[in-house]
Amino acid sequence: xxxxxxxxxxxxxxxxxxxxxxxxxxxxxxxxxxxxxxxxxxxxxxxxxxxxxxxxxxxxxxxxxxxxxxxxxxxxxxxxxxxxxxxxxxxxxxxxxxxxxxxxxxxxxxxxxxxxxxxxxxxxxxxxxxxxxxxxxxxxxxxxxxxxxxxxxxxxxxxxxxxxxxxxxxxxxxxxxxxxxxxxxxxxxxxxxxxxxxxxxxxxxxxxxxxxxxxxxxxxxxxxxxxx
Numbered sequence: 001x002x003x004x005x006x007x008x009x010x011x012x013x014x015x016x017x018x019x020x021x022x023x024x025x026x027x028x029x030x031x032x033x034x035x036x037x038x039x040x041x042x043x044x045x046x047x048x049x050x051x052x053x054x055x056x057x058x059x060x061x062x063x064x065x066x067x068x069x070x071x072x073x074x075x076x077x078x079x080x081x082x083x084x085x086x087x088x089x090x091x092x093x094x095x096x097x098x099x100x101x102x103x104x105x106x107x108x109x110x111x112x113x114x115x116x117x118x119x120x121x122x123x124x125x126x127x128x129x130x131x132x133x134x135x136x137x138x139x140x141x142x143x144x145x146x147x148x149x150x151x152x153x154x155x156x157x158x159x160x161x162x163x164x165x166x167x168x169x170x171x172x173x174x175x176x177x178x179x180x181x182x183x184x185x186x187x188x189x190x191x192x193x194x195x196x197x198x199x200x201x202x203x204x205x206x207x208x209x210x211x212x213x214x215x216x217x218x219x220x221x222x223x224x225x226x227x228x
Contacts, residue, residue, distance in 0.1 A: 033143055034143055038147075039133040040148045041147060042056070042076045044120060045120065045152070056112065058179075058180075059074055062225050068100065069141075071142065073090040074088045077124055077151060083132075088111065123157060124154060124156050130147065130167055138170050146175045146177060147174060147175070151181065152181060154197065169208060171205065176212055176213070178198070179217070179218050179220065179221050181198065
């Protein structure tokens with residue numbers, strides 16, 4: 001091979017080698033520019049347990065609107081919720097529609113099976129659940145990161161569980177949607193109590209740099225993701 005040939009050949013190899021990572025990086029950036037990451041938090045406390053089936057149905061329907069590279073996770077809110085044991089599912093949708101449909105169907109069945117064996121918890125660690133959700137979403141390559149909170153928002157920690165009053169800065173830039181926030185018997189006796197509870201969580205979420213939204217009916221959550 002002549003000197004010119006060697007130079008040309010080596011230059012071609014270099015161009016190919018450098019273009020490969022660049023193309024891969026471009027593909028990753030393109031995917032993250034359109035992908036969404038959703039984390040559903042399910043309150044299984046005794047005061048909210050009657051709403052669990054409705055929440056699970058909403059989550060299964062919402063999963064059906066996933067596109068390629070979207071990610072979806074669901075965890076229960078119980079006593080000291082910051083634990084891997086609380087995570088019910090966590091996956092990213094594949095490229096192929098048929099493979100994506102099979103995966104969504106399988107995880108939908110997993111949620112249905114969970115609903116049949118779920119047990120009410122004595123305590124509700126909402127801040128721990130939000131911390132875990134925020135850390136998971138922060139690690140995702142996504143254009144939007146959303147936490148959907150199915151809860152009455154009445155937090156009650158067990159004696160051995162300690163949480164900072166403030167929510168983590170990891171929530172910054174994310175959106176927290178509280179939906180189907182049911183009223184407690186105490187709220188009926190003092191209607192202002194319900195509004196104070198909602199506003200208290202709004203202040204905590206916004207202080208962490210996240211956006212707060214209340215969707216009174218869980219069906220509104222499905223509509224948000226269907227129309228996105």
